[in-house]
Amino acid sequence: MHPDHDTGGSDALPLSGRIGRGPSELLREEVLDPQFRYEADHLLPHYIAIEQALVAEYLRMGLVTAEQAADLHGLLGSATREELLAGREASMSDIAFSLERHVEAGLAEPVAAWHVDRSRNDLQSCAQLMAGRARLIDAAGTLLAFGRAAHRLASRYADAPMPGYTHLQAAQIISPGFYLAALSEQVLHTARRLLSTYDAIDACPLGAGAMAGQELPWDRDRLAALLGFGRVQPLALTSVAYRGWALEITAEFGVFGVALSRFTTDLMAWGSSAYGYLDLPDELSGISSAMPQKKNFPVLERIRGRSAHLSSCHLDAVLGQRNTAFSNSVEVSKEAGSQLSVAFDTFESVLRLATAVLDHVRFDTRRMTEACEKEFLGGFTLANALTLKEGVPWRRAQVIAGRYVVAATEAGLTPAQTDPALLKRAAAALGFELTAPEDVLAGVFDVRRALHAPRSEGSARPEAVEAVLRAQDKEFERLGAAWATHDRTTRGAEGGAGVSAGVHTGA
Structure with missing residues (x-):
């Protein structure tokens, strides 16, 4: 083979006849290798599961033998991050090509039909969506755990009077339980919206090809089932062009981040020396380097500060997709989603920090009652x-x-x-x-009487708060079960059991 036509590596067959040289060192260092490492760390199991599902379809269509299908399935399952990274130069620093090279190198004889009628476009779209689904399930679990922490704390303080504020002025007597029930309700609202988002995006793009569909009679419903999707994405173009699911997820994260920042602002105020309504243990507190009398709560500042990144990640995804053509492109499929992992990481980090705060915060009921008694509430x-x-x-x-x-x-x-x-x-x-x-x-002006005075449902009256908390408890159970079902369906399919059965039985 002439070296000028080596698009993969000196000892590798060329991957294309259209160009004669592989990517430059600059492209590898600045773009391709970082992308490769990211996909090897986050998407490789999904790429393997997809390829194995496609092998099952080749077997069903009679394009490979059962023995060939078993070999392909096994070689795909043996691919490791380290091996693919080591051979990336021979594959134009592309993980799909690298996985293909790995399998071909392990075959005793070439399997001619393997990878026939295929495109990387729907492969990438499917792998990214599978990763997004899995991370969304994890994020929902972290969100519900945070909500449960707010719910527990609300139950403990439903009968503890404190001033409620409007326009930053003491207004009416409420309780920390009443306030935290609102936080718990916000979590449930977000969990419902994320569940709806999951259901809306749970459509398999595989089988769309480059953009116009494929020429072989692929069973797209079967592919979707093998990979744990609820249904097929109906249109091939949408399958490879659409990345709106990233916008929808980050939008929900951003909206919740705004709400969380508001609740955190109140906790910051109530923990200040001006109020003194709450305290955190030393391990969640900070000090001043110059003023030894101070006990600071920088964890609350971290929570509020990090919540801003959620909106930034959404805006990055929006601007990355805006004004692009509605088809597959690197700009949309790679660059526009570069902060998606950051969004998931930040969302879960903020929630873990906030959960720790709620699990350890203590409200000073005496000081809150005294504050109520000083005001004509x-x-x-x-x-x-x-x-x-x-x-x-x-x-x-x-x-x-x-x-x-x-x-x-x-x-x-x-x-x-x-x-x-x-x-x-x-x-x-x-x-x-x-x-x-x-x-x-x-x-x-009696504080205890004022807390129990409201009679309407949803009020600060302790009995009304407890009724809301009981309803919320049932909703936490319902949502937890719904997310657990998605988890079993998704993880079970991606674990390979269904795909393996499809390969070995031809079902």
Whole structure:
């Protein structure tokens, strides 16, 4: 073979007759070798499973013998990352070519029909989607574990009063349990959306060829089943061109990251010396190098900071695909997905850190109760009482309640020190004569009573929170079972049992 036509290596058969030389050293170092290493680390098991499924189809179509199919299947299964890396130069630093070389080198006799009617386009698309599915299952498991941690913590603190804030001002009495139930609900919302995303993308692209389909009668339904897919991607073009699943997954990650950053902001505030509502153990805390009195919580800053990367990864995927042709291209299939692994890694890392925080945080119930007792948080209750007990129109009742709070504050009274005379004067100034101001004020600023006062479903009342938590517990069970089913289907197929049976039986 003339060296000018060596597109694989000095001792290898050429991979193409179209060009005479392999990739330059620059392309290998900057693009091809890093991509090869990434695919060898993350996609190799999927490439092998796909190739083995295709061997099963060659056997079904009568293009290879049972003995040849068994040899091909076994050689594919014997491929290792290290061996493929060592031979990458002879394969243009392409993992699909490298896997092909590995098998051909191990065959006693060439199998002419092996790789007939084939393209790397649907092969790559399928391997990437399989990797994405597997990682999404892992991510969902980490998400649900975090949600369970929030749920457990909510159950412990459903009856502990604390100030709730609107516009950064103390507003009404809630509990950490009520607040954390909202975090738990956000997790369930995201887990449902990710489950829907999984179901939507669970369509096998294999059998699409380069873009227009293939010439042999491939059984695409069988290929999908062998690889654990729920169905076939109907259109060949969509199979090789579409990478919207990466956008959808990273979008959900980004949306959750925004929500998590908001919850983390509250924890950061509540853990500050200004509030002192919560504390973390020393192993999750930090110090100041200059101020020995300080105990910092940098883990919360890490969580909030890393959550921003989730949106960045989504934006990278969006811009990588935007304005590209709707067909297979390296730009879309490789560059546009370069941060997808980072997105998965970051999502799970943030969740593991946040789970550790929730598993170890302690709320200071005494300090939270004292904070409630310092504020006139029963203003809303007072306005209600003025309307319901004295017949004061609601908006006027709001004005009277506000004026009472101002007058009581100016008089140096605490919320517990009610003054019916002040309330009577505030009402009289608006033309209302109260018949029993002491009854109106009775208990309106009592902290425990305020926590139990709401009667509507979904309120901060401990019984209402517990009802929500019971419903959430059932939803965690349902979603956990659904994701476990996907895990068994996906891992079982990719483990090779179904493919192996297909190869050895020709089924």
